[in-house]
Amino acid sequence: MDLILIEKALLALFAAVVVAITISKLRGKKLRLPPGPFPVPVFGNWLQVGDDLNHRNLTDYAKKFGEIFLLKMGQRNLTVVSSPDLAKEVLHTQGVEFGSRTRNVVFDIFTGEGKDMVFTVYGDHWRKMRRIMTVPFFTNKVVQQYRFGWEDEIRRVVDEVKENPKASTDGIVLRKRLQLMMYNNLYRIMFDRRFESEDDPLFLKLKALNGERSRLAQSFDYNYGDFIPILRPFLRGYLKICKEVKETRLKLFKDHFLEERKKLTSTRPTSSKDLKCAIDHILDAEKKGEINEDNVLYIVENINVAAIETTLWSVEWGIAELVNHPNVQKKLRDEMDAILGPGVQITEPDTHKLPYLHAVINETLRMRMAIPLLVPHMNLHDAKLGGFDIPAESKVLVNAWFLANNPKYWNKPEEFRPERFLEEEAKVDANGNDFKYLPFGVGRRSCPGIILALPILGITLGRLVQNFELLPPPGQAKLDTSEKGGQFSMHILKHSTIVAKPRVF
Numbered sequence: 001m002d003l004i005l006i007e008k009a010l011l012a013l014f015a016a017v018v019v020a021i022t023i024s025k026l027r028g029k030k031l032r033l034p035p036g037p038f039p040v041p042v043f044g045n046w047l048q049v050g051d052d053l054n055h056r057n058l059t060d061y062a063k064k065f066g067e068i069f070l071l072k073m074g075q076r077n078l079t080v081v082s083s084p085d086l087a088k089e090v091l092h093t094q095g096v097e098f099g100s101r102t103r104n105v106v107f108d109i110f111t112g113e114g115k116d117m118v119f120t121v122y123g124d125h126w127r128k129m130r131r132i133m134t135v136p137f138f139t140n141k142v143v144q145q146y147r148f149g150w151e152d153e154i155r156r157v158v159d160e161v162k163e164n165p166k167a168s169t170d171g172i173v174l175r176k177r178l179q180l181m182m183y184n185n186l187y188r189i190m191f192d193r194r195f196e197s198e199d200d201p202l203f204l205k206l207k208a209l210n211g212e213r214s215r216l217a218q219s220f221d222y223n224y225g226d227f228i229p230i231l232r233p234f235l236r237g238y239l240k241i242c243k244e245v246k247e248t249r250l251k252l253f254k255d256h257f258l259e260e261r262k263k264l265t266s267t268r269p270t271s272s273k274d275l276k277c278a279i280d281h282i283l284d285a286e287k288k289g290e291i292n293e294d295n296v297l298y299i300v301e302n303i304n305v306a307a308i309e310t311t312l313w314s315v316e317w318g319i320a321e322l323v324n325h326p327n328v329q330k331k332l333r334d335e336m337d338a339i340l341g342p343g344v345q346i347t348e349p350d351t352h353k354l355p356y357l358h359a360v361i362n363e364t365l366r367m368r369m370a371i372p373l374l375v376p377h378m379n380l381h382d383a384k385l386g387g388f389d390i391p392a393e394s395k396v397l398v399n400a401w402f403l404a405n406n407p408k409y410w411n412k413p414e415e416f417r418p419e420r421f422l423e424e425e426a427k428v429d430a431n432g433n434d435f436k437y438l439p440f441g442v443g444r445r446s447c448p449g450i451i452l453a454l455p456i457l458g459i460t461l462g463r464l465v466q467n468f469e470l471l472p473p474p475g476q477a478k479l480d481t482s483e484k485g486g487q488f489s490m491h492i493l494k495h496s497t498i499v500a501k502p503r504v505f
């Protein structure tokens with residue numbers, strides 16, 4: 001950075017301090033803001049709080065400041081709610097007021113400033129995108145059409161793992177193969193396509209770009225430049241990389257998937273409705289002029305992140321918990337043996353007959369929520385929440401992880417005990433019927449993908465436990481379940497090696 005830039009930054013800092021003090025003097029008296037640490041001009045609470053605003057750190061702040069608190073992170077207001085009542089207020093009672101999304105500087109880049117569905121403000125564009133995506137992705141008809149594909153994908157995983165002698169001795173990083181499976185599960189729906197192997201060059205490119213997108217977006221490293229605009233020049237390099245990744249990625253979606261699909265559909269009879277995959281529906285909407293090509297590309301972008309990663313992380317967490325709780329694993333296996341018969345491979349309709357499997361999934365999603373802070377909400381206009389004033393365009397996080405892991409609402413929440421969902425919490429389900437358990441959110445901006453995620457989780461975990469005894473690698477008593485939290489995500493820090501001993505039927 002040259003001297004002129006430093007001089008400009010200092011000048012801007014001085015001007016911002018003066019403006020911030022004036023504004024806070026003018027405003028301070030009128031607003032009743034939620035409690036929180038005392039902010040200083042320009043930086044707000046950033047110097048006290050730092051960058052790492054993951055679900056656990058925000059839980060610690062909730063313990064200190066209460067069920068609703070405010071962090072002023074430079075220019076951004078961040079309100080965090082941590083009680084079922086306040087979650088209800090944000091997601092349901094005032095669902096319209098708090099139904100928008102904030103985007104920071106990086107998400108602005110990756111979503112084309114909200115040309116997508118997940119990160120767009122609540123309004124006509126969001127409504128249209130959600131409507132257009134519903135038929136091709138979010139109905140039971142889609143589940144019934146694609147469940148055979150998902151069953152086929154996990155069958156291939158099981159066969160390959162059985163054929164790999166290392167799997168039953170030293171162990172393998174099972175997640176690597178499951179990642180391919182998850183891409184195939186979703187790419188079959190989206191483009192009626194699958195990748196043959198983990199070495200498929202297109203798959204490798206796609207996986208690398210998606211991984212990079214997530215890493216760049218979920219990192220806390222760029223917070224300073226997002227919170228404090230005068231520091232933004234220092235972020236130029238980071239944002240440049242984001243732009244490059246975004247452009248390369250969208251080009252890949254366009255050249256290798258959209259154009260290929262268009263070519264294919266233009267050369268085959270269009271009479272048969274069954275042949276339509278999701279993107280055909282989306283392209284129909286484009287042809288009708290309801291959305292443009294950018295929107296189509298951002299729909300593909302959203303599915304790559306919102307669907308594939310979240311479900312994969314949840315599968316990975318589920319496996320880790322089953323390995324670390326062999327008694328739970330055995331009980332699940334016994335349930336499937338008893339209800340389906342030993343060796344009878346679980347299919348989607350079976351998932352509805354297996355209460356313990358359902359409980360294992362619920363318990364995994366409770367302790368190991370892939371999106372522990374939901375996707376950030378936002379109020380477009382000044383609003384009231386819990387008796388406090390929430391200035392317009394505040395980022396509002398619901399700490400869904402804390403709601404689901406707070407001893408005030410759960411019996412020994414730190415224990416992985418699926419039985420709770422058959423006993424004291426038997427009425428609580430992942431669809432958001434109780435505001436203390438919201439792994440998919442609830443209300444207008446809740447996850448529409450729940451309808452696909454739950455059967456995929458059931459079939460995947462079910463088949464693995466039916467066919468293998470899953471163990472830690474030799475010499476290790478338990479898997480390392482350290483977490484890696486992000487802007488609003490949570491995944492396992494280390495992809496574990498797992499021993500998969502085939503069962504003999």
Ligand code: HEM
Nearest residue numbers: 118306307310311314371374375440441445446447449453
């Ligand atoms: C275990 C897997 C999954 C989990 C835990 C999960 C969780 C979530 C959560 C917490 C939200 C935000 C809710 C809110 O902000 O109030 C969300 C939004 C969303 N999810 Fe999922 N999700 C999963 C799988 C999927 C799948 C498979 C798809 C698509 C096929 C999907 C598509 C979406 C979309 C499009 C949104 C944005 C909705 C909107 O803003 O209107 N998700 N998800």
